[in-house]
Amino acid sequence: IAGITQAPTSQILAAGRRMTLRCTQDMRHNAMYWYRQDLGLGLRLIHYSNTAGTTGKGEVPDGYSVSRANTDDFPLTLASAVPSQTSVYFCASSDPPSGTGVYFGPGTRLTVL
């Protein structure tokens, strides 16, 4: 079934640890995104990639990094996790030239203690 997969589903992490959230899509979409969802704030864009080999900063990029080595994968790394990074993280993808919607993955629930 075509779509976006994210791993892990959930994680509890000690503050100061490094963590990589994985995201893979099989729709051959050029653009990919990472959002975080916090109660009362909706979803906020962390980083994005318009195409493989390029990345850009979103609204809340501090403390996060991304890479886009190929079309399908877009990992998000927390170099040194802090409690304020406790959130639900959603990966998304789209095919901008077609003007179709942005599709979201199932999310990763991350708790930083």
Added chain:
Amino acid sequence: QQQVKQSPQSLIVQKGGISIINCAYENTAFDYFPWYQQFPGKGPALLIAIRPDVSEKKEGRFTISFNKSAKQFSLHIMDSQPGDSATYFCAASTFGDSWGKFQFGAGTQVVVTP
């Protein structure tokens, strides 16, 4: 500062009733306004979207009304069903390089009672 303001925060409606969620935006460059539906434990799913060249778009029981001069848009859920109980997010973005880089509203939790 949120560029898209959404209200109400929560909504309870009886089965068969109409649910109305409102959003207001600041940036006049926005030209794409989707609504997303999210069930607990799931990712948001695109429900319906509108461009500013039309004032209304209807898909089944879901209708977006758009008022460009007031910089407001709303989602109407007609004949609400218990299966519509979910959190709804409005969003805004522009086409071109900013495609997919949404500004989201804070969300509205809708509960439809039997």
